[in-house]
Amino acid sequence: MSIERLPPDTILVQTNLAGIVTDIDERPTAPDAKWLVASNNNVNIDVRVSFPTPINTPQIGPDLQEFFVFVRQFDESQSGTPTARIELWEAGALVRAGSNTSVPDGGLLFKLTWNANEITAAADVECKVIGTKVGGAPSARNTVDVGAVEWNVEFLITANPRQWFMPGIDALFRGGMIDEDGTEEYFVPRAGMLNEDQAAAVAGGPKGPLGHPLHGPFGGPI
Secondary structure (H helix, E strand, C coil): CEEEEECCCEEEEEECEECCHHHCCCCCCCCCCCCEEECCCCCCEEEEEECCCCCCCECCCCCCEEEEEEEEECCCCCCCCCEEEEEEEECCEEEEECCCEECCCCCEEEEEEECHHHCCCHHHEEEEEEEECECCCCCCCECEEEEEEEEEEEECCCCCCCECCCCCHHHHHHCCCCCCCCCCCCCCCCCCCCEHHHHHHCCCCCECCCCCECECCCCCEC
8 A cells, every 4th residue: 555645735714714725735743834823812713625636546444544733722821722623524515523632732733534435536535624712711712723734645556467677687588678768668568577566676676777676587686
């Protein structure tokens, strides 16, 4: 399996927050200085974003899909502790909501995992972040700012019957064809050749003059 990181590409809805999508498109594990900032300390906030279409179909399975989010308190000098949660949406409709989690001093990195069978179309996946204020005395009132959002798409790499060969080296051993520009070419598989998954397994081995892995006459690393 493989994972593609997708930052949000559009803010669809935001409530009581100031900012734009580029304020939240960095990795939540390495947030920058830009935020979606609440209008004041006594409001609930939310933002719902869309994502680019993944390069491959998300893999079905429990907790394989992941939303990662980084949030912080609007004002850490206040005594109250607000909460935040993440929701999975599709094409403007709620699919599932995560649990409310307290946002401590220093911020909160948290996630919502979900199964790709909960959605119909990967192109319509949306993430909503909701911050719930804490009220009470003026010195306690506090809410949430949003710093970063991402979707980590896990997908299955489908086996591909096409085969790789190394120009010159593989042609010498296997009688393969070389493209006229001297680069790799696909051709009919022959015994002992590497498929793409096998080629990946030896990718850390010696490289040829064009930077490609070298394979021995029976498909093993040289």
